[in-house]
Amino acid sequence: MDVEVAEWVEKLRLAGYKVTRQRRVVLEVIAAVGMHLTPTEVYERARVNCPDLGLTTVYRTLDILSGLGLVRRVHLKDGCHSFASAGQGHCHHLICEGCGDVVEFEGGDLSPLINRVAQSTGFVIREHWLELFGTCPACQNKL
Amino acid sequence: MDVEVAEWVEKLRLAGYKVTRQRRVVLEVIAAVGMHLTPTEVYERARVNCPDLGLTTVYRTLDILSGLGLVRRVHLKDGCHSFASAGQGHCHHLICEGCGDVVEFEGGDLSPLINRVAQSTGFVIREHWLELFGTCPACQNKL
DNA sequence: ATATAATTGAAAAATATTTTCAATTACAGG
DNA sequence: CCTGTAATTGAAAATATTTTTCAATTATAT
Ligand SMILES: [Mn+2]
Ligand SMILES: [Mn+2]
Ligand SMILES: [Zn+2]
Ligand SMILES: [Zn+2]
Numbered sequence: 001m002d003v004e005v006a007e008w009v010e011k012l013r014l015a016g017y018k019v020t021r022q023r024r025v026v027l028e029v030i031a032a033v034g035m036h037l038t039p040t041e042v043y044e045r046a047r048v049n050c051p052d053l054g055l056t057t058v059y060r061t062l063d064i065l066s067g068l069g070l071v072r073r074v075h076l077k078d079g080c081h082s083f084a085s086a087g088q089g090h091c092h093h094l095i096c097e098g099c100g101d102v103v104e105f106e107g108g109d110l111s112p113l114i115n116r117v118a119q120s121t122g123f124v125i126r127e128h129w130l131e132l133f134g135t136c137p138a139c140q141n142k143l
Numbered sequence: 144m145d146v147e148v149a150e151w152v153e154k155l156r157l158a159g160y161k162v163t164r165q166r167r168v169v170l171e172v173i174a175a176v177g178m179h180l181t182p183t184e185v186y187e188r189a190r191v192n193c194p195d196l197g198l199t200t201v202y203r204t205l206d207i208l209s210g211l212g213l214v215r216r217v218h219l220k221d222g223c224h225s226f227a228s229a230g231q232g233h234c235h236h237l238i239c240e241g242c243g244d245v246v247e248f249e250g251g252d253l254s255p256l257i258n259r260v261a262q263s264t265g266f267v268i269r270e271h272w273l274e275l276f277g278t279c280p281a282c283q284n285k286l
Numbered sequence: 287a288t289a290t291a292a293t294t295g296a297a298a299a300a301t302a303t304t305t306t307c308a309a310t311t312a313c314a315g316g
Numbered sequence: 317c318c319t320g321t322a323a324t325t326g327a328a329a330a331t332a333t334t335t336t337t338c339a340a341t342t343a344t345a346t
Binding site: 020 | 301302303304305311312313
């Protein structure tokens with residue numbers, strides 16, 4: 001996870017952003033927890049190590065990180081206010097409805113399906129999204 | 144589309160809800176347009192036929208309709224404030240990034256993929272979501 | 287027709303996000 | 317190491333979205 005933060009810092013720098021204390025602490029929070037967090041949740045956790053951090057900066061940092069593809073918005077049934085780390089390359093999210101845990105997985109090849117839909121609708125399909133919902137091993141044991 | 148509204152009205156009634164003028168006009172708007180609309184957009188369109196409708200009622204009606212599975216929240220890259228009609232049965236949304244058009248399609252059988260992910264993560268997977276994004280035929284011609 | 291419980295809209299409250307701006311800070315270049 | 321400069325910051329205000337409250341209205345069973 002220190003590795004991930006280091007990589008993210010490097011990508012920030014390469015993209016021309018300054019590496020500030022505030023950005024670093026936001027990065028660290030998101031890289032460390034393996035679950036989805038709202039901006040406010042990120043803010044609360046990050047302030048433990050950086051009490052003068054502002055919520056505005058969290059919003060701005062999350063914007064930058066999603067722009068760079070390092071984090072991704074997690075879409076839940078009732079809204080999509082939270083974010084989780086997005087591994088490199090094309091991946092999808094598997095989400096525990098119990099604890100908010102987020103695991104990434106590689107979706108198999110969806111091209112047959114996508115081609116079929118493109119064919120029958122006349123759409124040009126540019127992107128797809130797959131999210132799976134369920135219960136993680138830890139939450140299964142809690143029952 | 145009159146058919147769809149009639150079906151929806153019947154389902155509302157069966158679920159124990161009163162069929163009010165306000166609910167009917169919200170239903171009509173969503174059934175008529177084939178695109179995703181935010182609560183405010185629904186409100187504006189519905190008020191053409193029902194000028195005393197309140198935005199609060201639109202929110203409440205959308206809640207009821209998603210509870211009954213008649214409409215579904217549409218999740219876009221930057222948020223998910225809009226809703227679209229959800230056909231019966233398990234379906235997915237294909238969305239035009241140009242005009243907001245929403246088309247439903249049946250996702251093929253994703254069980255092999257889902258089983259594989261369940262296997263490798265230990266999750267019990269209860270639900271899945273697939274959305275495709277692209278350009279509809281009409282918007283392709285506009286280029 | 288009437289009784290009644292559900293539903294309504296306006297207003298207020300709560301929540302979420304963005305903008306503004308003066309002060310601070312990262313860091314490139316010397 | 318200093319210094320200049322443009323990027324970044326947090327607080328406050330503005331805006332946007334959603335929910336709650338409550339008295340008045342209304343759909344519908346009888
Ligand atoms: Mn995929
Ligand atoms: Mn499916
Ligand atoms: Zn869990
Ligand atoms: Zn289109």
